[in-house]
Amino acid sequence: MGLSAPFDIYAAFNRILNNDQISTPLAAILALTELIENSDAGTMFELVKALNDGAEALQKQASNPISLNAGCELFIAFVTLFPHDSANFTDLKKELIRQGQNYATEALTYRKKIAELAFGFIKDGSILTHSYSRVVMQTLLLAHKHKRISVFVTEARPRGLGIKTAEALTAAGVPSTVILDSAVAYVMDKVDFVLVGSEAVVESGGLVNAVGSNQIAIIARAANKPFYALAESYKFHRLFPLSQYDLPSHNSKILSFPRPLLAERVSLIETPPHDSTQATNDASTPTSDKPDLVPPRITQEQISENNPDVDYTRPDLISLVFSDVGSLTPEGVSQYLVGMFAG
């Protein structure tokens, strides 16, 4: 990409993302509008190419490409389909930039809309939420104004963003408790419904969200509790994961087995009894002829490296998706997406 030297799209993206209110897809859209601003493209073809290159550069550098992709795709589709009959290409570029920025400003009001939609489904009682989501926060705070709610929030390891949610809620006066990710099934009978945000809503009507959402959805289904997702429409993504491992965020490192430093070393088996697990025991046959080796320590970093950031929740586990285009069933989401991009 010839533009990368004068304009670093990733730096711009990170700068925009520093704004607490702006989510990843929006930041991507704004970064792309800045790219247009800095681009010297003279034709539509060049411009679209520059945008595609920029999007690609972003994806390469960003840690989690899914929601970023949703934003890039939306904006590029918008630019390509934009009626460009104006004789002056600079005018067109200005118009595109204006439209992009307008969209971003307007998109910030979406959360309010979603909160109002979801509010109708909230009654006095307990809610389970997962990790941290701006739109969930806004919804809960709105609900707190009119209803007596209490919130259970999962810790959401490895990033531990649930603690952030609990702190913010407690500060606002909402009774909230952080629960372990492993305690979801324990708490499920106490809650009325589950409310989660989203990284992306995909074409199957399913949900891509911080890891753990899928198991919460499965437990909620087993306990017959509704599972609601909140998603701004710019998070609708033209993606169809067939399984967890079909997500673009999946890589070979996730779920890989750590290789012991020495080839002959029997790993993990001599770990101190407090964290020796069942799984490792049957993974390798106990050969206790090397007792002098230092038992390997498993660090938090290692764990989070071998684990996914996001997972995919199947559409049949989701009760409703609240978005600024309305309260949609998962089928409705997929129909909306098909209508938006197909044809």
Place this chain on the structure above:
Amino acid sequence: MPVPTIADPPPSAGPKPQGQPSQKTMTKAERRELQEKQRAAKAALKQQPPQGQSKQQQGGNAGASGQQKAKVPPTPQKKSFGAEVSASKQHASASKDGGASGAAAEELTGKQLSHGLRIFSHFGQPKPVGHTIKGDIHPATIRLGLLFSEFKICGANARCIAMLTAFKQVIQDYTTPSHSTISRHLMTHLSPQITHLVSARPMSVTMGNAIRELKLEISGIDIDMIEQDAKKKLYDYINTYIQDRITTADKVIQELAGKKVKDGDVILTYARSSVVEKILLSAHSEGKKFSVMVVDSKPLLEGKELLKSLTNGPNPIPCTYALLPALPSLLPEVTTVFVGAHALYSNGAVYSRAGTAMVAMMAKANSVPVVVCCETYKFSDGVMVDGFSKNELVPLSIIQKNSTDRGLAPALHLETLNPLYDLTPPTYITAVVTEVGLIPPSSISSIPLALGKTSL
């Protein structure tokens, strides 16, 4: 160019009774009665020599011709069943004291048989290969009809392409009569061709869709247009249709579905679909390392062909070939199931080769994603809820040709039922790959609208 036609033999085969006036003056009921009588007589004649139970047969036939007011099964084979059944019934009712348990058993089997026939009779018995030709049929159509009825051209895509190609020839050889215009007359010329093809084998959804589009195009021709130009226009239209809706669509599907094939995958497919074959071959040529399990089943054993083309050449795909009963043992190894489709209904149900539903169901039970590959021109506006309301039977000749052993010889009390298709409910399907992208089966109905089709 004069089109050779084979004249139909005059319908009145049997000698007319003396006292009868001409058929025209008879009432409908009378004519039917006459027909029934003639047919019954013929069937009785046919059956008498080989079977030594002529007495029962005759009694049965008399009963049958008396009873069967509505529908007479078309082939003598079937007739003998009907006759047998009614005969055994009569027999059973005659010995009503119930002492003979053998008679009761006989009645049971008889009932089951008649039950089976009654349920599946609407599938239509496949016509014999050399069926008669009525009207002004183009040689290309006759040839195609033979290919269809012998299952030489079998798949939904292949049949549609072959039909359109034949129609190109028909249109080329067509001259508008002086008193009419092409937009009004061509369709009346094409209709018998279509009827002929349908009589060879029931029409596929793909052919129906293509014909509908073609009709629309024909009726839209300006009446002032010079005939040659109009033909050229139709010719181009057919070419574009094949190109856009089938060839290019397949390429896009290849690309989209190819993304779902990853290194180390084990792909399972059932029978043979041209699209799935292309997907696998193109993914393999991209250098992806995966293996394929071809699951197959009687009577057509189409998977063998797929297996041949996948393992052909210097760089074959590692394949496993298995029959349907082996499916449960294979599924735990499988990462994705790819199947083709004959048609897709608007409720998301997939109408495909018999056995597909079972594969999809089992894959779902093993939580293996099921991907259906299907071009949008295979979409049907209708709704199907089971595979019984509409289906097709595999002709006996084709089954015998495919199986080395004679299998179940047609016995008196046994008729093999070989439906050609079944219906996979949308709940068993993870995704449908079309040229407009991957879509969940629940959103199938919104595709025509998204493609700008305003009316059904």
